[in-house]
Amino acid sequence: MKAAVLNAFGEKLAIETLPDPVLGTGEVIVDVVAAGVASYTGGVLSGARKYLLELPVVPGPGGIGRVRATGPDATKLVIGEWVFCDPTIRSRDDAVRPDMMLLGWTAVGPAALPLHRYFHNGTFAEQVLLPTENVTPIGEIEAADAGRWCALSSLLVPYGGLLAGDLRPGETLVINGATGGFGSAGIVVALAMGAGKVVATGRSEGALEDLAHRFGPRVQPARMTGFEQDDRRLIGKVAGGPIDFVLDLLPREASPSQVLAAVLAVRPGGRVVLMGGVGRQGGDGLAPPYPWFMRNDITVRGKWMYPRIAVSQMVRLVRAGLIDLAQFDVTEFSLDKANDAVTYAAANAGSLRLIALRPDRSC
Structure with a gap:
């Protein structure tokens, strides 16, 4: 052969x-x-x-x-x-x-x-x-x-994350890193599974606008700046209500602050699934705010494939x-x-x- x-x-x-x-x-x-x-x-x-x-x-x-x-x-x-x-x-x-x-x-x-x-x-x-x-x-x-x-x-990679986080019809989901290959495929899957709203985060304004145009009002873009508190506020504003679930698909080149911006926007009792590559290049990994996770009853899960x-x-x-x-x-x-x-x-x-x-x- x-x-x-x-x-x-x-x-x-x-x-x-x-x-x-x-x-x-x-x-x-x-x-x-x-x-x-x-x-x-x-x-x-x-x-x-x-x-x-x-x-x-x-x-x-x-x-x-x-x-x-x-x-x-x-x-x-x-x-x-x-x-x-x-x-x-x-x-x-x-x-x-x-x-x-x-x-x-x-x-x-x-x-x-x-x-x-x-x-x-x-x-x-x-x-x-x-x-x-x-x-x-x-x-x-x-x-x-x-x-x-x-x-x-x-499609299967984000689908694995959405299954792990038990996405339910009508929920508000944040896909962190939505402009990449897995992130954009995750939007496709989440909408098929009945997500009520998908907040798509990314740094490219043009790519985010394209996603919003493709998928209509159920997908709301949130352009990230790299400043954790500003980005977190923007995610909450775009969501327009409680965020039930965060699926992180950021690549290894991303910083932990980009992850935290989305994770800390989730509602009390919400779920977070981590599937990205942050920390794999030898830099700092995600330092979880232990008291915040505990007091807000947040479920955090890693998922591979x-x-x-x-x-x-x-x-x-x-x-x-x-x-x-x-x-x-x-x-x-x-x-x-x-x-x-x-x-x-x-x-x-x-x-x-x-x-x-x-x-x-x-x-």
């Missing part, structure tokens, strides 16, 4: 021919049709993000494809059907404390390296090997739409018409142009934008 291979951090991806994956029990081989390219892929490939990857490796966390082969334990998957490849792989020998990894992206700690060594290569390739439980049918689609269905990867059942639930939201994938702007590259795709993704990050590799297409 043809694949884009990272042989050394800081090098360009090499387009190589690798042996096809070999099927084992409890596994599925998928012919990859489209694989999303995140805006920060360049930081992963350069080593700047310090992700736990053993090289050489085929990058690529998740994608859309068709089932090529299944193991003897698969009872419902059909050869040739369209599926989503879930990159969140969990060890199977400890249901309470599973070790986890993102396929072709990073092991979550050294204990997950055995997983990474076995399910080693990601979806920047013509074929990929996955655990059976990481392959979810999405129903019939046109091959031309496979890149757009890569939006599932963007999403539960396995979320994938089929997200597919149902799309199929029901509650989420329209046409909202996403898609730019596609053939596998041979993988390095161009990485460069383009870094330069064109933003709200509801998708960059996809198409291993099914030639130059």
